[in-house]
Amino acid sequence: MAVTTALLTAGPLALSAQAVDAPTAPAVTAAQQSRAEVRVNSFFRDYRQAVLHKGPSTPAQVRARYLAPDLDKRLDAWALQHDADPVFRAQNVPATWATRYEGSGAGHSTVVLTERWSGGAKQEVWFSVRLQDLVINDLKDPAS
Structure with a gap:
């Protein structure tokens, strides 16, 4: 995690705020995003790739790398209750x-x-996102 944190703070990394398979989307650089946005975007990209079997990690490995352990457990319970992917909050993968x-x-x-x-x-x-270490410690449906 220290390497990831160092990379996120080292300089302007070119990161897309859209999925990799959406080439018409404008690129947003890390300099234009908060550190928390960069972290969430990285998590979502890696998780999506894992679910689609296009990355080197499994969805569980990605979740373990980015999420607080108690959040990971709560997401497992959410998935069982809703019969859907707990990160996507849906049964299919967003484009x-x-x-x-x-x-x-x-x-x-x-x-x-x-x-x-x-x-x-x-x-x-x-x-x-906890700012001290950039761990994602909650994920939920929109605030009411």
Whole structure:
């Protein structure tokens, strides 16, 4: 994790705020994103690739790398209760996504990730990122 944190703070990495398979999306650099947005975007990209069997890791390995252990357990329970992927909050994989910084306080940042499916449907998932170590410690449906 120290290497990832160092990379995130080392300089402007060119990161897309959209999925890799959406080449028409404008690139957003790390310099334009908060550290929490970069972290959520990296997690979502890696997790999506793992679910699609296109990356070197399994979904469980990606979750273990980015998520707090108690959140990982809560997501397992959510998946059983809803019969859907607990990160995507759906039964299928979104085609693209975008992140936005929602604010910070008490050592955490909130990042809203908007998922989009090829049929035009979209939904938001709210992430909480602990600023001290950039661990994602909460993920939930939109705030009420």
